[in-house]
Amino acid sequence: MKKFLVTLMIFALVLVTGCTKVEDMGDYKEGTYFGTYTDNYGGSESVATAVVYVDETGNVKSVFLDTTHVKxxxxxxxxxxxxxxxxxxxSPIGKEWHEQVKALEDKIVAEQGLDWLEWSDExxxxxxxVSGVTMKINALYRAVEDALNLAK
Structure with a gap:
């Protein structure tokens, strides 16, 4: 009877342990990563910058994008x-630069990277x-790509 109870307890322990929720692990290492890309759009050089934060589960939690500009x-x-x-x-959609970039940042977080993006021009x-984005994003894309490559 004692062996039966011990076996039953071990079985119950294995069953309970097997049902424990496993945290979804992302594709990246925890940390804050910086990426840049220098562009010559419009005849003047600018630097696109990306800051990507990856949490302890390996998931992208935030993205901050910006570009230098001389005014x-x-x-x-x-x-x-x-x-x-x-x-x-x-803008054909009447949105300011920072509004369009916010939509891009949110989409990168929601999709956990850049694999979803398809280019619409050669x-x-x-x-x-990205809904709400009509501007050129190649420099921002390359900056995020740079940061995410560091996070792998």
Missing amino acids: DGINTTKKTLGDDYNMKVA DQTETDS
Whole structure:
């Protein structure tokens, strides 16, 4: 009887342990990763920057994107300029640069990387894969790609 109870307890322990939820492990190493890409769009050099945070489970938790910009002879970034970047008037969807980048950042987090993105032009600068984004994103893409490669 004693052997039967011990066997039953071991079986119950294995059964309970087998039903324990396993945390979903992502594809990346925990940490904060930085990526950059230098572009010469519009005749002036700019640097696209990506900061990607990966949590302890290996999942991308946040992405911050920005690009350097010179306005009136002053070095700044497009996010710093906010609405003063004035992309809204040229945007076919009436969205400012920082609004479109926010949609891209959110999509990268939701999809846990860049594998989902499909280019809509031969030069691989534009995509229809992100709702609310109509601008060229190739430099931002390359900066994120750089950061994610460091996280692997």
